[in-house]
Amino acid sequence: MTTIDTATIMVELPDAFDPRWNRLPGIHVDGRRITIDPAEYFFRFESSTWLVSDWELVKAQLLDVDETAESAVEQLALDFIKNHGESTSDAARVLATAYGVYSYLFRKEHLAGLGLPQITADHLRMLREAATLMALNKVELDGHISNVGPCWFFPAATSVVFDLDDATGGMLDEVYHGGWFNEHRRIESIKAHAALGGRLVHGCQPVPDQSGGVVAPYGASMANFRDDLAEFKAGWIEQVYAHRVTAAE
Numbered sequence: 001m002t003t004i005d006t007a008t009i010m011v012e013l014p015d016a017f018d019p020r021w022n023r024l025p026g027i028h029v030d031g032r033r034i035t036i037d038p039a040e041y042f043f044r045f046e047s048s049t050w051l052v053s054d055w056e057l058v059k060a061q062l063l064d065v066d067e068t069a070e071s072a073v074e075q076l077a078l079d080f081i082k083n084h085g086e087s088t089s090d091a092a093r094v095l096a097t098a099y100g101v102y103s104y105l106f107r108k109e110h111l112a113g114l115g116l117p118q119i120t121a122d123h124l125r126m127l128r129e130a131a132t133l134m135a136l137n138k139v140e141l142d143g144h145i146s147n148v149g150p151c152w153f154f155p156a157a158t159s160v161v162f163d164l165d166d167a168t169g170g171m172l173d174e175v176y177h178g179g180w181f182n183e184h185r186r187i188e189s190i191k192a193h194a195a196l197g198g199r200l201v202h203g204c205q206p207v208p209d210q211s212g213g214v215v216a217p218y219g220a221s222m223a224n225f226r227d228d229l230a231e232f233k234a235g236w237i238e239q240v241y242a243h244r245v246t247a248a249e
Contacts, residue, residue: 006048009035009037009092011034011091011095011096012032013032013034013095014103017029018125020162021129021161023160023243023245024041024157024161024240024243025040025243026038026040026041027041034133041149042147042149043148043149043150044148045148046147047140047146048091049088050089050094050196051085051086051197051217052085052088052097052197053080053081053085053194053197055101055195058080059104061080063192067187073190074199074218076191077191077193077218078218080194081218095136097195098196099128099132101192101195101196102131102132103128105188106127108121110124110185116175119171126158126162126164127172127175127176130158130161131151134149134152134212139201139217139220139225142221143220143222143223143224143227144225145214145228145232148232148236152212152213153212154173154177154212154213155172155212156237156240158172177202177213193215196215197217198218198220199215199218200215201215201222202214
């Protein structure tokens with residue numbers, strides 16, 4: 001593990017998280033309060049700063065803006081981040097921002113019209129919780145992955161916490177980074193992730209090669225990102241799965 005000296009992270013979010021998050025090392029959930037010990041929680045923790053934009057500002061000034069032939073949605077998001085992005089060392093602010101983002105992206109109103117009857121409101125709650133914690137992961141502009149927690153490996157972490165089988169965990173992973181499998185949701189996701197300073201990228205193919213993902217800054221080297229991920233993913237995924245609770249337990 002690579003770690004830096006940092007204080008315990010504590011945040012109180014609008015809704016209670018599943019207490020089974022306590023199965024993972026370094027995280028304690030008590031209702032709406034989440035406490036994280038970075039030295040125990042992260043596999044790699046080299047940076048305690050993140051780039052964020054105010055979520056209320058994103059909602060007011062970006063979500064309803066349409067792309068044009070001259071300005072694609074990615075350019076809109078990049079320009080917004082350039083104009084409004086702030087570096088913060090307040091991890092609680094990152095988590096609170098992320099919870100706003102993912103409460104919006106994984107809202108219940110989507111269920112009726114998505115053609116995905118296997119996805120339930122409870123699945124959306126799982127997605128909101130795991131994706132919120134994922135926001136503490138970080139990739140640098142040179143593509144180096146500086147922060148890696150268990151929620152990098154989305155299917156593994158959700159299987160441990162929510163007792164999901166591999167098929168269901170894989171399904172949630174695809175919904176998480178698949179933009180609900182359509183362009184409208186992808187555009188919505190790009191705009192919303194401006195609040196977390198970048199775009200959602202992932203280092204995996206569809207099931208079964210699942211390597212999770214991160215919100216990466218625009219311009220980050222994806223070649224270096226891929227190579228860095230390939231070096232560590234197998235061993236750390238195995239460590240996450242080791243916390244699975246068996247029926248006997």
